[in-house]
Amino acid sequence: MxxxxxxxxxxxxxxxxxxxxxxxxxxxxxxxxxxxxxxxxxxxxxxxxxxxxxxxxxxxxxxxxxxxxxxxxxxxxxxGIVERRRAAIIGFGKLGGALFGYSGFGERGFEIVALFDADPDKIGTTAGALTVSGMDEVESVLRGQGVEIVILATPAAVTQSAADAVVSAGVKAILNLAPVSLSVPDDVAVRQVCLSTDLQILSFHLAQGGASER
Amino acid sequence: MxxxxxxxxxxxxxxxxxxxxxxxxxxxxxxxxxxxxxxxxxxxxxxxxxxxxxxxxxxxxxxxxxxxxxxxxxxxxxxGIVERRRAAIIGFGKLGGALFGYSGFGERGFEIVALFDADPDKIGTTAGALTVSGMDEVESVLRGQGVEIVILATPAAVTQSAADAVVSAGVKAILNLAPVSLSVPDDVAVRQVCLSTDLQILSFHLAQGGASER
DNA sequence: GCTTGTGAACGAATTCACAGCT
DNA sequence: AGCTGTGAATTCGTTCACAAGC
Missing domain, CATH: 1.10.10.10 (Winged helix-like DNA-binding domain superfamily/Winged helix DNA-binding domain)
Known part of the structure; x- marks a missing residue:
């Protein structure tokens, strides 16, 4: 652009x-x-x-x-954050909930406008001003809300299928917190965050003795 | 080594x-x-x-x-993960709590053996088999437990001072989840994880139109 | 025949060192 | 005098293409 x-x-x-x-x-x-x-x-x-x-x-x-x-x-x-971008969180467990409660996103250019979970007990409950939607609504809600970025905080096993729904909704940016590598069309940007990975890299440094990094 | x-x-x-x-x-x-x-x-x-x-x-x-x-x-x-490495979490708020509840660390070579928080209401409470310690105990508990890696999930403002205590305890590896860049001696390895940063990078890709990334 | 292991070619990123403005 | 902006040099990382081994 x-x-x-x-x-x-x-x-x-x-x-x-x-x-x-x-x-x-x-x-x-x-x-x-x-x-x-x-x-x-x-x-x-x-x-x-x-x-x-x-x-x-x-x-x-x-x-x-x-x-x-x-x-x-x-x-x-x-x-591209002069105006806030609309984001959604899929997987409203402990991690998803912690992220939703985190104020840092708002201060840094992002607004969470939708929440999703597979658990029937969570669907329909409210968190802040939002209501948790079910996985069958992902595509319609993402489109309806004009979501541009999706954060995946789902269990590993269901993450690829969640990603597929997100891609179907036309979303072009995904932040994946589950420890699986996603396959998506290559016009979709994915960033993988995995704390275990980071811990393992740190472990390597410990195994070496000296540090120095990035 | x-x-x-x-x-x-x-x-x-x-x-x-x-x-x-x-x-x-x-x-x-x-x-x-x-x-x-x-x-x-x-x-x-x-x-x-x-x-x-x-x-x-x-x-x-x-x-x-x-x-x-x-x-x-x-x-x-x-x-260096043939035997599990001992880790601690400092900052037992929503994020720290979510991480503690996450089973993935255990499966990938790490064991959480200590928890810390500054909030007097949390200190002394138990989570799983652990008791939350106060910030004045960081150095002694880390040493006593033989902790090798510390995860910082503290508010930004207090993160550097928490890091200083961790360094004093002789820990050589830190995973920092707070949005601040730490200064530590250069024999200490630090990895910075910041989801806002990742969202901003994704936002850049959106601003460009096409994607392609890692 | 199939797949690894690796020098060599290529490309990307960092650092150097200095010319160009204020 | 001080600090930016940038070609040139260097270092680091990836890809190629093929020899070596099963």
């Missing part, structure tokens, strides 16, 4: 962290930052920060640094 | 996914697999799989493939 197609994937993965640091700088009444201070806050290095930002345009002023407010606006625009 | 120091980081990050697929193959009574079938299960390609495994040694048999049981053993050994 934009010309951001040339922004490297590795850079995009760091933009949210930059955004977080910049919002904090803004809270701390800092009107300007330079690449060194951003690097320090995010745990990278100054050259990396400048190179990353350079893919987005010429955002700074030589000799001065970057305007915090402008940078926040620019990164938000690139990430 | 081992000679695995030469295994590239990118390979290590894929080992947990391979392990997951292999365990599933084992459940399905498949005694052998080849690089192509592993690739399909994990969403990579065969050359990648063979190259990754080659860093761990010569694990397969030409013309035949890989023995599932042997591979599982080998990868588990490299990841």
């Amino acid at each position: 934009e010309r951001n197609a040339n922004v490297p994937g590795a850079t995009i993965q760091r933009l949210p962290a930059y955004l977080r640091c910049l919002l904090q700088a803004q809270t701390n009444q800092m009107p300007l930052v330079n690449s060194g201070s951003i690097a320090e806050m995010c745990g990278t290095n100054a050259a990396q920060v400048r190179k990353d930002f350079s893919y987005l345009g010429e955002l700074g002023t030589r000799g001065i640094g970057y305007d915090v407010g402008e940078l926040i606006g620019h990164i938000s625009r690139v990430l | 081992e000679r695995n120091a030469n295994v590239p980081g990118a390979t290590i990050q894929r080992l947990p996914a391979y392990l997951r697929c292999l365990l599933q193959a084992q459940t399905n009574q498949m005694p052998l697999v080849n690089s192509g079938s592993i690739a399909e299960m994990c969403g990579t390609n065969a050359a990648q799989v063979r190259k990754d495994f080659s860093y761990l040694g010569e694990l397969g048999t030409r013309g035949i493939g890989y023995d599932v049981g042997e591979l599982i053993g080998h990868i588990s050994r490299v990841l």
Whole structure:
């Protein structure tokens, strides 16, 4: 849509962290930052920060640094979160419930507008302003609500079929919390989050003795 | 400790996914697999799989493939999860509670042996076989229990100080679920998991139109 | 014949180092 | 003088293509 197609994937993965640091700088009444201070806050290095930002345009002023407010606006625009995106959670168990209760999504550009679960005892119950829907309603509710992103917090065994319903509803972005690799058409973006995986990677570092990472 | 120091980081990050697929193959009574079938299960390609495994040694048999049981053993050994590692959760709110209730850690090499929270109302309460301890006990309990990995599920504002206590206790691996970048000595491995970050990356893909990712 | 293991080619990402503005 | 923006150099990771072994 934009010309951001040339922004490297590795850079995009760091933009949210930059955004977080910049919002904090803004809270701390800092009107300007330079690449060194951003690097320090995010745990990278100054050259990396400048190179990353350079893919987005010429955002700074030589000799001065970057305007915090402008940078926040620019990164938000690139990430497509200038207005909040509508998301849904499928699987309203402990994890799904914890995520729904988490306020961080709202602050970072996302609004949860639908909840789904397979358990008949949960269907029809309310959580906040929402009512939990059943799995047979996934497609219609997602379409009706204009959901753009779905978070899968389902048991592993049913996750692929949930994903299939989500894809049928025309959703193009899925965050999968179940420990299975999904197969979806390749115009659908999937991100896999698996805490066991992260623990195993940490375990490797323990097995090695020394650390150093990312 | 081992000679695995030469295994590239990118390979290590894929080992947990391979392990997951292999365990599933084992459940399905498949005694052998080849690089192509592993690739399909994990969403990579065969050359990648063979190259990754080659860093761990010569694990397969030409013309035949890989023995599932042997591979599982080998990868588990490299990841250092042949015996379960002891972990703790700091921050026993909704998220911490959901993680504690999750059985997947136990199946994948980890045992939760301690819980901590700052809330006086929670301290002293029991969850499963454990009693929730206060933040002033972090260092002593972690040492006493021989905890190797800590999961931080604390509010952002107190996460750095919790991390400091964890580091003081001699723990060398931290999984941080709070949306802040931690600063720790560089012999401590940290992995940052932030769902908002992942949602923002997905949002970028939506903003672009097409997807394609990992 | 089929599948692994691996050098070599290629491509992506990071770091360096300095020219260009303010 | 200070800090950004960026080509060039380097490092890291992936893919290719084929020799080696069952």
